[in-house]
Amino acid sequence: MRPDFILTLSCPDRTGIVYGVSGLLFETGCNILDAQQFGDDESGRFFLRVHFDMRRAGDEPLVRARLQELGASFAMDWQLHDARRRARLLVLVSKQGHCLNDLLFRTHSRQLKVDIAAVASNHNDFAALSGSYGVPFHHLPVDADNREQQEQQIIDLVERERIDLVVLARYMQILSPRLCQALSGRAINIHHSFLPSFKGAQPYHQAHARGVKIIGATAHYVTSDLDEGPIIEQDVARVDHAMTPRDLVQLGSDTESQVLARAVRRHVEHRILLNGHRTVVFR
Numbered sequence: 001m002r003p004d005f006i007l008t009l010s011c012p013d014r015t016g017i018v019y020g021v022s023g024l025l026f027e028t029g030c031n032i033l034d035a036q037q038f039g040d041d042e043s044g045r046f047f048l049r050v051h052f053d054m055r056r057a058g059d060e061p062l063v064r065a066r067l068q069e070l071g072a073s074f075a076m077d078w079q080l081h082d083a084r085r086r087a088r089l090l091v092l093v094s095k096q097g098h099c100l101n102d103l104l105f106r107t108h109s110r111q112l113k114v115d116i117a118a119v120a121s122n123h124n125d126f127a128a129l130s131g132s133y134g135v136p137f138h139h140l141p142v143d144a145d146n147r148e149q150q151e152q153q154i155i156d157l158v159e160r161e162r163i164d165l166v167v168l169a170r171y172m173q174i175l176s177p178r179l180c181q182a183l184s185g186r187a188i189n190i191h192h193s194f195l196p197s198f199k200g201a202q203p204y205h206q207a208h209a210r211g212v213k214i215i216g217a218t219a220h221y222v223t224s225d226l227d228e229g230p231i232i233e234q235d236v237a238r239v240d241h242a243m244t245p246r247d248l249v250q251l252g253s254d255t256e257s258q259v260l261a262r263a264v265r266r267h268v269e270h271r272i273l274l275n276g277h278r279t280v281v282f283r
Contacts, residue, residue, distance in 0.1 A: 002054060002055065003053060003054050003056070003057045003060075003082070004051065004053040004054075004084065005051075005052060005053070005060070005080055005081060005083055006049065006051050006080075006083050006269075007048070007049070007052070007067070007078065008047075008048070008049050008078065008079050008081070008273055009021075009047070009048050009076045009077065009078035009079070010045050010046065010048075010273050010274075010280075011046055011074045011075050011076040011078075012044060012045060012046070013039045013040070013044055013045055014046075014074070016074075017046055017048065017074055018048070020070050020073075020074065021048065021050060021070070022035075024063075024070055025050070025052055025063075027066075028059060028062055028063050028066060029054065029059065030052045030053065030054050030055075030059075030063065031053050032050060032051070032052045033051045033052055033053060034050070034051040035048070035049070035050045036048070036049045036282040037049075038280050040275060043276060047280045049271060049273070051083065060080075063080070067080065079270070086113055086114055086115050087113070087114045087115070087165055087267075087268040088115050088117045088161060088162055088163050089103075089107075089114050089115065089117060089163065089165050089166070089167055090116075090117060090119075090154075090157060090158060090163045090165075090167070091103060091116055091119045091167045091169050092119075092121065092154070092166065092167065092169065092171035092173075093119060093120075093121045093126055093169045093170060094121060094122055094170060094171050094172040095123050095172070096170040096172075096253075097170075098170070098253040098254075098256065099169035099170050099256055100119065100126055100129065100130075100169045101257075102258075103116065103167065103169060103260070103264065104116065104129070104130070104133045108133055111261075112264060113265075113268060113269070114165075114268055117135075117161040118136045118138055118157060118161055119135055119136070119138070120137075120138040120140050120154060120157060121137070121139060122139075122140060122141055122142045122150075122171075122173060124139050138157060140153050140154065142173060147176070151179045154179065155182050158183070163186075165186050165187070165188065165264070166183050166186060166188070167187075167188050167260070167264060168187065168188065168189040168190065169190065169260065170190065170192075170256070171189075174226060175187075175222060177224040180222055180223055180224040181224070183222060184223075185221065185274075187221065187222035188219055188220070188221060188222065188260070188263050188264060188267060189220055189221075189222050189227070190217060190256050190259065190260040190263075191217065191219075191220065191227055192217060192252060192256060193218065193252075202245075204248040204249045207248060208244070208245045208248055211241070213238060213240070214236045214238055214239065215236065215237055215239055215248055215251065215252050215255070216234060216235055216236035216237065216252075216255060216259075217235060217252065217256040217258075217260070218233075218259070219231070219232045219233045219234070219260050219262070219263030220232055230278060231278070231279065232263040232267070232272060232281060233259050233266065233281070234259065235258065236255070237252070237254075239251065266282075
């Protein structure tokens, strides 16, 4: 099989970008398998994702050199990814394991093209679950006195395991600005509502008390602005007057798991490009 790659780029919008990229790939013997593009009138930027294959893996340095030249002429922010490489994940979790369980199963059943290199938690509850999938589990308790040291353990784990993406699968700790910066652009959080949200404890009970007719979930990149990072994926589920808070928790948990899995898939397939505080997400 010919080696395949994914090119993602953004740059100021002008004529000739697609022509330049497609011509470069043709001249270097590459074959385009899929391409998606978007021009944003508001920001004046152009976004492109191209999946292509090469004649030989040894052609990669040539393609990169040509892209460097083309990128300079268009002021491109571009990245070239090996599509065959499986992303390495670190999953952070606390005491609610539905998202972790879903990610472990999807990875084990090859629904997600990732390797979960480790699970870390401030509690011991899911050590056995992680072990049943052969995934190393790290218990990293945290309190007000050791927060800085515990976060350094997370950073060390990310570096030691060559982690590509950190997934906060209902990890109920607020990350410090230092850790957010260290994980910038490679940490995804799942929020238990269709933002904006009910704040504080027992959000589903608050929603039930207010008689809401939809609940939802939001996956977004982690930033130092709590729950305000660029949104990747959202979904909602309808509820009615006959449902109890427990029904809402179950329905919400299912929605959270699905939304987080879709966000992870789109990240590892290099379908997400940042557009200021927003995202361009190619399907």
